[in-house]
Amino acid sequence: MKFHEPKNLAFLNALIITLIYIVFFFLSVVLLFPLLLNNFYFYLVLLISSGLLFLIVIIIFRYTLDRFIYSKIRLIYKSIHMFKVGKKEKPVAFPEHDIIENVQSEVDTWEKEKQKEIEQLKQLEQYRRDFIGNVSHEMKTPLFNIQGYVSTLLDGGLEDPSINREYLKRTEKSVERLIRVIEDLDEISQLESGHIKLNKTRFDLVALTHEVIEMLDMKALKHQIMITVNDPEKHILVEGDKDKIRLVLTNIIDNSIRYGKTGSGHTKVTFFDMDENILTEITDDGIGIDTPDLVRVFERFYRTDRGRSVTRKGKGLGLAIAKHIVEAHQQTIQVRSTIGVGTTFGFTLKKV
Ligand SMILES: Nc1ncnc2c1ncn2[C@@H]1O[C@H](COP(=O)(O)OP(=O)(O)OP(=O)(O)O)[C@@H](O)[C@H]1O
Ligand SMILES: [Mg+2]
Incomplete structure (x- = not known):
């Protein structure tokens, strides 16, 4: 039996109150009118009044508990639900019955979805970091080479016929490599943006x-x-x-x-x-x-x-x-x- 459910809680409370009522009723009769203990009608009245009390307490408790929980959870439920369905879709009505069960299952599935989203975002972030690292690495190597060749040429290499042509050729190769990286990146970004038109x-x-x-x-x-x-x-x-x-x-x-x-x-x-x-x-x-x-x-x-x-x-x-x-x-x-x-x-x- 789940005691957090309003109907069970109401039942338990009604039972406790009714038992207390019976004990008090009995004690007061024992102390004040002991003769009534031998009277059949005394037991009949006790039975009917306890039954009625039990029912009334159950109804009152159930109603007030439901109203209370409803007013407290309604807002939470609504927020979660709006999050789940998105703004455009029409939200479903707030459940009138088994409120706690419903909210609990909504929260559970919501939590799982969010957990998945977080994992995906983390992966994407890692991918983005790798991507930037790779791009800079790809660019750095030919750029440093170019810088090295140009510096050597400027520092006198230009006049040295044994290296000047060779270093210029190597510089050209590094520039070509840079161009190829940029062309490939351009191709990829066009393809990924979905703007590419197939001919x-x-x-x-x-x-x-x-x-x-x-x-x-x-x-x-x-x-x-x-x-x-x-x-x-x-x-x-x-x-x-x-x-x-x-x-x-x-x-x-x-x-x-x-x-x-x-x-x-x-x-x-x-x-x-x-x-x-x-x-x-x-x-x-x-x-x-x-x-x-x-x-x-x-x-x-x-x-x-x-x-x-x-x-x-x-x-x-x-x-x-x-x-x-x-x-x-x-x-x-x-x-x-x-x-x-x-x-x-x-x-x-x-x-x-
Ligand atoms: N036929 C293959 N046999 C073995 N490994 C391969 C083969 N094709 C691709 N690979 C592996 O997959 C990786 C990615 O290939 P991809 O063609 O995308 O890049 P790349 O060849 O390294 O560079 P580029 O962008 O100049 O083509 C390669 O670096 C290589 O490790
Ligand atoms: Mg390749």
Whole structure:
């Protein structure tokens, strides 16, 4: 029995008051009119009056308790409820019955929701901090390099033919790197703000893949990685923003070279017909990605320790951009990988 419930509380109080009444009634009769103890009507009156008293006390208690609690909790209930449903929705009526039970369950669910929100906000805050740290780190390295080269050139290096051209070339490289970071950031912020307009056309996905492979030819040659396309003669028509899909393919194939098996690697591009969509899979036989990293590689600036050990060059933005582009097309991108065996990235596009 829950004693904090108004109906139980009223019952208990009525019982106590009635028992006290019976004891007093009995004692007063014993002391004042002992003869009445042998009278049947005395017991009848006692029974009826105690019953009536019990009922009246229960009713009065129940009513006053309800009114009291109602007036006290109503405001709390309303505030919580308004918080939960938001201002626009119509609030539901305040429950007339089981007030405490109702308020308790409302508070419980409200607390759980708030707890979840707090966790999400904390995560976002951490993400924001990481993001700012990463951006400044990405900018700092080429900026410090530029500063170093320019200072050396100004301090007499400009007249030294053994380093002047070399240092200017290195400065140019660092400037290019800075520009690339800024371009990638610009691309991401445009994609994230949702302002990006897709210029959708119909194009041949296989032909576009060949274009991208050609563009990355020199890099693949340098790492001695062979890139093949299954059904290279086939024409697969898809719908999408061709330039943006080119960027997706470039970023994924570029990764397959960068994190591939340098010396004798193989990257395979395969197309799968899936009723309404075409699934493009890019498989390499490189270093692979650890399972906990799989969900994180699409985050801005996220780089795996393995990736970092292979090259310092990556910015950790390529896959974040690819994911945004694919999702802007209302399509999906996923990855699976086995350490030491290789990695497969796959994304879908609407078939026409
Ligand atoms: N094919 C792959 N094999 C193994 N690891 C990979 C592969 N592709 C991506 N990764 C890991 O995921 C990380 C994120 O990749 P992403 O392309 O976003 O950035 P990046 O290659 O480091 O830099 P960039 O912005 O220049 O592309 C990489 O740093 C690497 O650790
Ligand atoms: Mg990359």
